Amino acid sequence: ELKVEQNPLFLSMQEGKNYTIYCNYSTTSDRLYWYRQDPGKSLESLFVLLSNGAVKQEGRLMASLDTKARLSTLHITAAVHDLSATYFCAVGVQFYFGTGTSLTVIP
């Protein structure tokens, strides 16, 4: 079974700061997804990364994929409170989910 690890598991950051969430996975995959989940809510698709070196940006979030290193990053620029949520990466056709990173942005 493909294993997907995220770090950190918990992240508390001040508004305006930058930070990166990491997603490592154990075997080769041709696709990686990032999802956001608010408490008690469903999963909201953020990014789909399909090739090595892929970079996608939406607002203050930027995701990248390095398939050789089996690593994806989700970079947060100038965080705002609205970004507080849990962020999951998911890998492969079956969507093996990472452990999630619970992000809290403090005013």
Add this chain to the structure above:
Amino acid sequence: EPEVTQTPSHQVTQMGQEVILRCVPISNHLYFYWYRQILGQKVEFLVSFYNNEISEKSEIFDDQFSVERPDGSNFTLKIRSTKLEDSAMYFCASSELEFAGDPSNYGYTFGSGTRLTVV
């Protein structure tokens, strides 16, 4: 925007009882999935379904679980004899045939989930 609809949103059942969770996938989607998320934990794959049969299933999806597409719109997950540890949020998802349509739409669309509480 098309949605995946799940009913009920909350279900409380007694241990040992059967439950059926219902999902209406997006109409032109062909792949269907069930996932579960125990409170505070990660999302876990249960089963994928295509062309009226299970295409893959995880170790979690044992004989107590079954899926069905009884008509052209619904996709159901049945748990025959619920256990306390089945308490979780269950998410349904659907996707188009792979590589069809907009390449940026390779992601799945998740429903809003059914919170199952077994007492």
